[in-house]
Amino acid sequence: MILDKRKFAEKEIEHTSSMIGVGWANAGGESYGTSLENCLFVDGIQNVIGVLEEIELGKLDNIDFFEGLACVGGCVGGPLTVANNFVARNRIMKLKEKLNKDVAVKKYITVDFNEFMLNVKLKKSDVLNLDEDIDKAIDMMKSIDEIYKSLPGLDCGSCGSPGCRALAEDIVKGFASEYDCIFKLKDRIKILAEEINKLSIKIPPVIGSDKEVKP
Ligand code: SF4
Numbered sequence: 001m002i003l004d005k006r007k008f009a010e011k012e013i014e015h016t017s018s019m020i021g022v023g024w025a026n027a028g029g030e031s032y033g034t035s036l037e038n039c040l041f042v043d044g045i046q047n048v049i050g051v052l053e054e055i056e057l058g059k060l061d062n063i064d065f066f067e068g069l070a071c072v073g074g075c076v077g078g079p080l081t082v083a084n085n086f087v088a089r090n091r092i093m094k095l096k097e098k099l100n101k102d103v104a105v106k107k108y109i110t111v112d113f114n115e116f117m118l119n120v121k122l123k124k125s126d127v128l129n130l131d132e133d134i135d136k137a138i139d140m141m142k143s144i145d146e147i148y149k150s151l152p153g154l155d156c157g158s159c160g161s162p163g164c165r166a167l168a169e170d171i172v173k174g175f176a177s178e179y180d181c182i183f184k185l186k187d188r189i190k191i192l193a194e195e196i197n198k199l200s201i202k203i204p205p206v207i208g209s210d211k212e213v214k215p
Pocket of ligand 1 (some may be wrong): 165
C-alpha cells in the first residue's frame with residue numbers, strides 16, 4: 001500500500017508521541033500503556049493461540065488485559081517493516097529510556113511523518129509461480145513433492161528456509177542444495193567418512209610409507 005501524502009496534507013497530522021506511544025510497536029507496549037496491573041502480552045501466532053486456549057479453558061482468569069501479537073516482537077516484527085526486527089526493538093527501547101529520563105523536561109517527541117512515507121511503487125513478485133510454461137511448472141511441482149518427501153519434515157528452519165517444503169522449492173528453483181538441510185548434510189558426511197575409511201584400507205603399502213622407494 002502506498003500512502004497518499006495529499007490525504008495526510010488535508011488533515012492535521014499528529015506530530016508528537018509520548019513515551020508510551022513510542023513503545024507501542026514493541027510487544028508489551030500496549031499492556032504498558034493501559035497501566036493495568038495484570039496484563040499479559042504474548043507474541044508469535046503459535047504462542048498467542050496457545051495462551052488463548054488457556055484463557056478459554058479458564059486457566060488465566062486473573063488477567064485484566066491480554067495483548068496477543070501475531071508477529072514476533074510485535075509490530076516491529078510485522079510484514080513490510082523497513083528495519084530489522086531486533087535493531088528496531090533496540091532503538092525503541094533506547095528512545096523510551098531517553099524519553100523516560102527527559103520526561104520532566106520534554107514529555108513528547110516530534111515525529112517526522114515523511115520518514116514513514118513509502119515513495120516507491122511496490123512491484124509484484126511471482127514467488128508462487130514456478131515457471132511460465134505450465135508443463136515445466138508441473139514437472140517442477142512433482143520434483144518439489146519428491147524432494148520434500150526425502151527431507152526430515154521437522155520444519156526446524158536450520159537450513160535458512162522457513163520449513164522443509166520451502167527448502168524443497170528453493171532446491172528445485174536452483175537457489176539451494178539438499179545439503180543445506182543439516183540432517184541431510186550429516187548423513188552425507190557420515191557416508192563419505194565411511195567411504196574414506198574403506199578406501200584407506202585399500203591404500204597400497206608404498207603410499208604413506210616413510211621408506212624410500214628404490215627404482
Ligand atoms: S534443516 Fe532440514 S529439517 Fe530443518 S527445515 Fe530445513 S529441510 Fe527441514
